[in-house]
Amino acid sequence: MRDLDNKDLRGRSLLRFASPQVFYPVAGLLAPWFAGIAAVLTVIGLYIGFFVAPTDFQQGEVYRVIFIHVPAAWMSMLVYLVMAFWSAVGLVMNTRLSFMMARALAPTGAIFCFIALWTGALWGKPTWGTYWVWDARLTSQLLLLFLYLGYMALTEAIEDARRADRAGAIIALVGAINVPIIYFSVQWWNTLHQGASVSITKAPTMATTMLMGMLIMAIAAWAYTIAVAFWRVRPIILERERHTDWVGAELERLGSR
Amino acid sequence: MLAATDLACLKGDRLLFRALGLVLDAGRMLRVAGPNGYGKTSLLRILCGLSQPEHGMVRWRGRDIRAVRDDFHAELLYLGHAPALNDLLTPLENLRFALHAGGDAVPEADCVAALERIGLGDQLDLPARVLSQGQRRRVGLARLFVAGSRPLWVLDEPFTALDVAAVADLAATLEAHCVAGGIVVLTTHQDAPFASAPDVLDLAELAC
Amino acid sequence: MLAATDLACLKGDRLLFRALGLVLDAGRMLRVAGPNGYGKTSLLRILCGLSQPEHGMVRWRGRDIRAVRDDFHAELLYLGHAPALNDLLTPLENLRFALHAGGDAVPEADCVAALERIGLGDQLDLPARVLSQGQRRRVGLARLFVAGSRPLWVLDEPFTALDVAAVADLAATLEAHCVAGGIVVLTTHQDAPFASAPDVLDLAELAC
Amino acid sequence: MQWESWSAFWDMGGAAVFVWGSYGVTAACIVAELMLVFRRRSETARRLSRLRRAAPSGRPAPGVSEESVR
Amino acid sequence: MSGAGSAFAAVLRRDLTLAWRGRADVLVTLAFFVVVVCLFPFGVGAETNQLRAIGPGVLWVAALLSTLLSLHRLFAQDHADGTLEQLLLSPEPAALWVTAKIVAHWIVTGLPLVVVAPGLALLFDVERDALGVLTVSLALGTPILALIGAIGAALTLGLRGGGVLLALLVLPLYVPVLIFGAGAVDAVLGGMGASAHLLLLGGGLLGAVALAPFACAAALRIAVE
Amino acid sequence: MSGAGSAFAAVLRRDLTLAWRGRADVLVTLAFFVVVVCLFPFGVGAETNQLRAIGPGVLWVAALLSTLLSLHRLFAQDHADGTLEQLLLSPEPAALWVTAKIVAHWIVTGLPLVVVAPGLALLFDVERDALGVLTVSLALGTPILALIGAIGAALTLGLRGGGVLLALLVLPLYVPVLIFGAGAVDAVLGGMGASAHLLLLGGGLLGAVALAPFACAAALRIAVE
């Protein structure tokens, strides 16, 4: 069985990276760099957020939650789309690595989703006077969390990895079709009693520093997601390819360290 | 007509077999042998296309079965461990459904004849729930007596729970099918009373 | 010790047997024979007290089993068609549970030994769901190798799905149990390799 | 610089609970995630090496030829 | 061979026979619906105004829950006894007989709800004008629920805790249906006309009919592997 | 023989192991509870005052439904694989291990609900004072639900459509629990103190513990015959 590696993926094309064997070391190499970028940008972003950006004249200091709230919310939506993308690629092209990527991304997406909800709830208390309202945006974020949890619960519940991959891919795609539907339906449902809408406007200079901080934090979140996904996909690859020779060699290398 | 090349089957951490190849032409009967847990059922399911091998390929009339799935299935009859019996339906209804759903439109009279042939004449109107173990198996096997048009039979332990007379009858039927140009792949731990011993593929020899 | 008098079993409209009597003393083995659907399973379940006969009575050590249910069950080991296996638990956990729930406190080591004895040494840590058909049956049969204290074994087709080696081993175990003064009641359609043929109760002769 | 003193910084204009509650939980989530990721990595390596040692390289394929079954 | 459609007809006929044979089943999904609806006043108190306000919503939620509850049986039996395996070995397209199963399921569990819903709405003192829209919205919405739910049922087939895992998977997907369905009734009560909501539900139904059977068939192939 | 109690311990340990093994299960009943609660606002609209009024009732109804939903699995697996037969052939009193099964089931499905309920109540903006009573009422009420439900589960075992037939059987019995449970919270909110309600729930629990296991054991004997 050691000799069951797919020989047909040895070509020089880009598809080469779709081979777990090729991708494994690449991921190991790149992950620390992305982690480093994430760390540096977070420090810069937080510095801007706490020490450069001014106090908001309406909300006071609470608004500083924005520097994690918004990047987390963006990331949570983006990650789901990326997962769905990889799932589709996996189903259509039958590449094992894409399923693995999708599964490696899911927990991070769910965590960002939770962070967005949590920070939003804490932000809501001083600004709206309550932790939760059934506002359209909040609600669709909550449903997104359920989609993530459903995906993870399903893939965990199926023990055979290949089955789990494909089943997860189906639910990720069905969910992705539904995300926009959910978003608009929720908005429609709750336009009448839209909760307090908050404007964060002040002098333009301040808006720019704030925007800067937010964007830098958003990029940091991107880099963090990529790093963690790479780190997480590596053991998954080992697990799946454990019968091949190269994994044997890799395990010996890990063991001797 | 049925050929498998270089099959490998991995279950969890256990590699059941690898580099398994076989070629079966019209008129052959193959008995897959081996102790419990050596992968007979797993092999049969791979041959039917119900599960995917870790490596290798199954061909029917020279074409990959994944590519010609529907055509292949139109020529295949698989009976597994589970009898595919609904407990609320009668044997007759169960058989008729199995045939129609498989795309064979068989007249009612033929279904009744097949069931009577296999010894369920008295149980035609009972719900399958109350049948005895052996009677349940027989309902599934009744398909062998109507689906004459399908050349490839894949049977997982067809003799289980049958009484002595039924075992002999079934063995004769399988041999007749091969004589008529069909192919039979089966597993069994019992010594079935075949007139001429079938080919044997012993998984114990292949085990990794 | 086990005696049945004048048993009758009615299923729906069908009277399977009547006026069935039997007496089994220590050291006897009884094979209940008969074609499919003649009431072997039904008889066994009546003997265990799992279902009630239409007529007649079963006695254990001279007392009606309905009156001394708990004492009777403490001396009885019944293995039916269903293997009493939870798919999520490992064979070891399944066996330990079956023993403890039955009131036998058996040390872990004995359970492991029994499972290794019956050929599941490599499957101790797998969930039962992934076991092969024969391996599933073996988990249930492993109880025979620990519950030495129970004199009465009632086994419904214990040889089903077992490979040839396991069948021979099991047959030897059953005979050893009888030699040690136990009682075995079993059904089977296969020719089991017993050294001395057991008593036979043929339901075909009794059929109404 | 926005803050008169460190205590003012920690007080966040009275919204300390909310701001630090957000940042704290976020940090906790990230730390927990990283810990889980790395633990999973070492566990996988250990488990797989154990498996490989238990079942060293399989016998060479017995090479069932097509004829052996025909 | 009798051409495509033989499997569709065979499955549809069989599933309806089965429902009829296990007659209690039909009554019982319905009964669940009725009981859930009747339970609410006990939970939230029996004030008429409040009940009238929440009436259509409660009916819709109850319809959704009873659809959900009956779903795990859609493929479970066939999976356990090996019928599913046989169906997947049929030469006919899987999406076809999957559709037949869903249609049969809806006829047995969805249709009765649609029929009794107006009656129950009267218990909550919902206005007469809204009853028609309530019925139409349920008639359009419950098939969508069945179609989406079938995907979930196929995905969770044979998994322990499947019944409730199923709930987790499909409930987020059910929310839009619920919003438009209950929204349609509210819109009528608010004097706005429900045609937009109903059109959206109709569109959703078409989309679900077109896509769900394929997703479901793919999921079933995975489940038996 | 290790004396009475061996079966109790064995069953309890096994069922908890099983729950842990199928870990998703524990989370997933909980998830169902959460999802049902969150669904309500979509059905009835998101007006804060209205939600606050129906909040405790909705939580109780949701707890009841998720208990119900998880119940059909209480004996089903053991029945299908023959374990139940073996347990009934055990020389130890059946009521004993039946109790063990119910206790394990409540620990796995009921306890988590009790723990998260206060958090969910916040989504409905329920007042702080009422949270404690809500939790206590659920802690007393959900075991009653499990005990009564177990009888239903045993009675409907192996029947087609059992899951929903079960619902039909036990829901009427659940109504009093629901009334006192939700009533306790309302009483606090109305400033009346909830001790009377809670005492009644406690009495109900004692009664159920004393009687249900025997009924359940008898029903199981019938089911396997």
Ligand code: HEM
């Ligand atoms: C649990 C509560 C909350 C959740 C789930 C939540 C969710 C989200 C999401 C998903 C986004 C990104 C949407 C987009 O870019 O289109 C977002 C952005 C934002 N949220 Fe929240 N939010 C919550 C509470 C709050 C609160 C209380 C405030 C302020 C009072 C707030 C202020 C903002 C702002 C200013 C943005 C950026 C707007 C933009 O980029 O368009 N959020 N939130």
Ligand SMILES: Nc1ncnc2c1ncn2[C@@H]1O[C@H](COP(=O)(O)OP(=O)(O)OP(=O)(O)O)[C@@H](O)[C@H]1O
């Ligand atoms: N996840 C897993 N890890 C290790 N071994 C596994 C796993 N899943 C299945 N197996 C093993 O794979 C084998 C499957 O065998 P299969 O059912 O094909 O056997 P079989 O030859 O049909 O046996 P039987 O004669 O008992 O029916 C069993 O030995 C089983 O223990």
Ligand SMILES: Nc1ncnc2c1ncn2[C@@H]1O[C@H](COP(=O)(O)OP(=O)(O)OP(=O)(O)O)[C@@H](O)[C@H]1O
């Ligand atoms: N309601 C009913 N009406 C008529 N016959 C029935 C009814 N219920 C059961 N039977 C018959 O009773 C018999 C039950 O047989 P039982 O299961 O005891 O047979 P068995 O000897 O164990 O057979 P096998 O060898 O197949 O296991 C079957 O022939 C069945 O058809």
Ligand SMILES: [Mg+2]
């Ligand atoms: Mg097998």
Ligand SMILES: [Mg+2]
């Ligand atoms: Mg029998």
